[in-house]
Amino acid sequence: MSRAGHWAAQPGASVVNVLMANPESKSSLIMPGEATSTCWSCGTMRAVHFCSACGKVQPPVPVNYFTFFALPRKLNLDTALLEREFYELSRKLHPDLYARADQQEQEWSMEQSSLLNDAYRTLKDPIKRTEYLLRLEGVELEEQSKTATEKARATGEVKKQVVPPDLLEEVFELNMQLEELRMQKKMGEDDPALIEELRKQKLKFEEKYEALFEELKGYWNQWDKLVDSGDEEARGKVRDQMLDLLNRRNYIRNLVRDVNEALEN
Amino acid sequence: MSSDRIVGIDLGTTNSLVAFMEGDTPVVIPGDDGLNLVPSVVALDERDQIIVGNSARKYLIETPERAVYSIKRLMGRGIEDIQDELKLFPFRLAEDMQAGEVLRIKLGDKTFTPPEISAFILRQLKRNAERFFNAPVTKAVITVPAYFNDAQRQATKDAGRIAGLEVLRLVNEPTAASLAYGLDKKQNGIVAVYDLGGGTFDISILKLHDGIFEVISTNGDTHLGGDDIDNLLIRIALDDIKGDMGLDVSRSGEAVATIRKAVIEAKIALSAQASAKLDIEVPGGKRYQREVTREQFEQLIQPIIDRTVGPCKQALKDAKLKPEQIDEAVLVGGSTRIPKVRALVEDMFQRKPHTDLNPDEVVALGAAVQANILSGGSEATENMLLLDVTPLSLGIEVAGGVTDKIILRNSTIPASATQYYTTQVDGQANVAIHVLQGERELAKDCRSLARFDLRGVPPMPAGMPRIEVKFLIDANGILHVSAREQRSGKEAEIEVQPSYGLTDEQVESMILDSFDYAEEDFRQRQVIEARNEAETIMAALDKGKKSPAWEQLTSDERKRIAKLQKALNQVKAEDEYQAIRKAIDALNQGTMRLAELMMDSAVATALKGKTIDQADLGEGPQSGHPVAKADFK
Structure with a gap:
């Protein structure tokens, strides 16, 4: 598999888990709508993505997704407005509009429009938006993804995942039942009562999952009020609450997925 | 243009x-x-x-x-x-x-x-x-x-x-x-x-x-697709022929091709009719005949369209x-x-x-x-x-042979993702990355797109380099990868090994090979170019006819030019580029004195050495293919 001398057998073994939001995200606070320099083509002062005077695409500068859309770092967001903005910017930046331009402009348009698409995809989804903001704030979610689970299974590492304390009892019981179901399936037996019980449990967790989203919206409001306040301590508190909530939410999602898998198999 | x-x-x-x-x-x-x-x-x-x-x-x-x-x-x-x-x-x-x-x-x-x-x-x-x-x-x-x-x-x-x-x-x-x-x-x-x-x-x-x-x-x-329906019908026909006549014709390319043609015709007919007849001559002179109703056909294809x-x-x-x-x-x-x-x-x-x-x-x-x-x-x-969107998720192989998805399916393209890598051994110079496409959890179940070798990582203790790899899917749905070591700012060199693709060199050599089979292309190209030239020279001539120089020609000269122009017009419609070229040359020769006169009267010195299509009002060459060179000394 590996042709590179002493490189380990697994090519991706040393992936550092970092996403788009990086150290530069904090330093790249180009303010919404602020002109950053002059247009390479016509010389007027320009905005971030394209020149407002001559319409030409501009070389990409590292900005975070909120800045890209000239939005404050708030969590309540008018998605209809975001969509309109997305369509407007697409009409300025998409590579189809630069098919006849020189190679440099084509490249800029490809990069700018991929940034636009990545930003839109992240911001329009309420959970992805919250996760992204938390990462901008320097906190990282627990590895709840299925990949992380599989990876932990394959390497024998302990997955960074903690059972939320308030769920401990229910989760313990559910896991026992799941184990029982798997055993029964292995033996070729069928226990309708157990299956019915698991379905019920699953429903309960699904309701919890939905309720958490409503709870999250409450934190959004708190966060948005604090954005301009400069109260670092209060902000930090809301941030941690959101982080905790998302971790719990992911945990439940995985749990429901496991139950579904066990029921289907 | x-x-x-x-x-x-x-x-x-x-x-x-x-x-x-x-x-x-x-x-x-x-x-x-x-x-x-x-x-x-x-x-x-x-x-x-x-x-x-x-x-x-x-x-x-x-x-x-x-x-x-x-x-x-x-x-x-x-x-x-x-x-x-x-x-x-x-x-x-x-x-x-x-x-x-x-x-x-x-x-x-x-x-x-x-x-x-x-x-x-x-x-x-x-x-x-x-x-x-x-x-x-x-x-x-x-x-x-x-x-x-x-x-x-x-x-x-x-x-x-x-x-x-x-x-x-x-x-x-x-x-x-x-x-x-x-x-x-x-x-x-x-x-x-x-x-x-x-x-x-x-x-x-x-x-x-x-x-x-x-x-x-x-x-x-x-x-x-439709191929699958055809193949199903072919297989049924082959089985029938074997069962009814004891003939196995599945190895005969010609027989299978004949059956294929017949079942496709029947399939098409069944979209409009309630039944269709198969009547196929089988090697050995016998005929395979069968009627298929639409109902039967629909039952047969149900699993395919499902x-x-x-x-x-x-x-x-x-x-x-x-x-x-x-x-x-x-x-x-x-x-x-x-x-x-x-x-x-x-x-x-x-x-x-x-x-x-x-x-x-x-x-x-x-x-x-x-x-x-x-x-x-x-x-x-x-x-x-x-x-548009990318139809399949893009991932990279991580520990345990697992796919880590970095761009999810149905993401609007262009789309990008950035990953950071480091080294595991002091002084390690290369990092290998395996890129995959597909929805499955395990790398072996996804489609291998390419293996990349990041080369020339600056010598540093293990874990120190921070290599930023950017994956970008362009508007065609095709992946591009670039990499940079962040601490040194050095662009890492990427060696791509497409899993099933052609290398650039292979494509180049195929372009050359294709000319062996492209006689017809070459000929067509010649015809098109010759026709374009003919158009250019005749347009110039039409303008020349309106100039004072035209009146200076003798009536014989004018008649001769008209005859040559007519000849070119006729031959232009045909597919023989040599004939068109010959007629162009003849017209060029025949109009040489007209070109001279036009030049003398207008911008004589500036345009010296040009043929009629170029002498035209001093606009310079209009076609990318200069016409036969006439020398005016």
Whole structure:
């Protein structure tokens, strides 16, 4: 598999888990709508993505997704407005509009429009938006993804995942039942009562999952009020609450997925 | 200018077409046989010349070992992917094929890769367009199944290059179809495009919004189509013949090709009639006769068309939509002529699907619309913009052979993701990355796209380097990778090893090879160039006739020029470039004194040494091909 001398057998073994939001995200606070320099083509002062005077695409500068859309770092967001903005910017930046331009402009348009698409995809989804903001704030979610689970299974590492304390009892019981179901399936037996019980449990967790989203919206409001306040301590508190909530939410999602898998198999 | 003319091409499994925008309407360009569809059949004749399209079809039956169809099924695939195809299709692989190598198909004694064979089809379409425009065509938009992966897209792009076409954009077939429909409908709403062609199935769900065609989700099966129905019917016929007559003709290429032709005709007939008759002559003089009712046919094909249901449901789920939220359903692809398929679509989306546009042509027409958009647009396409998605998730292999997805399916393209890598050993200079495409959790179940070696990482203690790798899927759905070591700022060198693709060198050498089979192309090109020159010289002559110099000629001279001009006009329409050139030379000679006089009277010194077409009002050379040089001393 590996042709590179002493490189380990697994090519991706040393992936550092970092996403788009990086150290530069904090330093790249180009303010919404602020002109950053002059247009390479016509010389007027320009905005971030394209020149407002001559319409030409501009070389990409590292900005975070909120800045890209000239939005404050708030969590309540008018998605209809975001969509309109997305369509407007697409009409300025998409590579189809630069098919006849020189190679440099084509490249800029490809990069700018991929940034636009990545930003839109992240911001329009309420959970992805919250996760992204938390990462901008320097906190990282627990590895709840299925990949992380599989990876932990394959390497024998302990997955960074903690059972939320308030769920401990229910989760313990559910896991026992799941184990029982798997055993029964292995033996070729069928226990309708157990299956019915698991379905019920699953429903309960699904309701919890939905309720958490409503709870999250409450934190959004708190966060948005604090954005301009400069109260670092209060902000930090809301941030941690959101982080905790998302971790719990992911945990439940995985749990429901496991139950579904066990029921289907 | 004509050199900027971009055509739209539907490179299909069964048929291929080329189209362009004539004013506000996309139109298909017919071949020299007058037909719009060019069958995607390639044959090598007795003189080792390549034959494409309708004239190649007879070779499928007469010399099946020198002909190939449905080559699209093999694009971007490796030998281990096509075991099923090999059982069902008469593809003849080169004997010395190795695993992991790009496929090579035998035609007679020669071997060609699937992109080369596709390039022969593209070249035929290019030639048809050049004949139509009477000008060279070098730029194209080519359509691909939405569910094509990176390797299949790359192979299609390579085919374009080998055929001498700059592929400005690969457009997904169902999306192209929606452009053709959207052109005259101009309305907002959610549209489902169901595209069942000869070899591929796609479903795409789009949101139309004031000219923006935003694909929300797409799904499909790149090995599902009319071919599968044909193969099923062939197998039944072969079994019947074996059972009834005790004859096993499955090894006879000619017999199978004859059966194939008959069952396809029956299949087509059954879309309009309640029953169809099969009447096939079997080797040994006997006849195989059987009547198939539509009911029987529908029962037989049910399992095949049912395979389209899963992808449709998944596409709806990914779009977070219920069937009743679909405003319009559109049918694309020849196989959607089957009434049972139409019923299935109607049932699925709870509305009668649109069939106003010819399902064989709509994709090519849409490609022409996209070509028009890329060339700057026109009134008809003003405000139209296509936002397509990547059909499959992009991932990288991480510890334990697991796929870590970094760009999810149905992400709007261009899309990008950045990953950071470091080293595990002090001074390690290389880092290997395995890129995958697919939805499965384990790397071995996904499609391997490429292995990258990051080279030249500056020597540092283990874990210190921070290598930023950027993955970008462009508007064609093709992956680009760039890397940079952040601490040193050094660009890391990337060595790409495409898993099933051609290297740049291979494509270059194939471009050269293709000229061996391109005599006809070369000849056509000569004819077009000669005609252009003829036009130029005659336009100059017409202007000359209005100048005072014309009056200075004797009436004999004027008569002679008129005769030469008439001769050139006549020969211009023919396909013989030598004859056109000869007539041009004659007219050039005959008008030499006129050119001299024009020059003397006007800007004599400045224009000395020019021929008539250049002497014209001092505008300088108008054609890229200077006419025969006359020396005025």
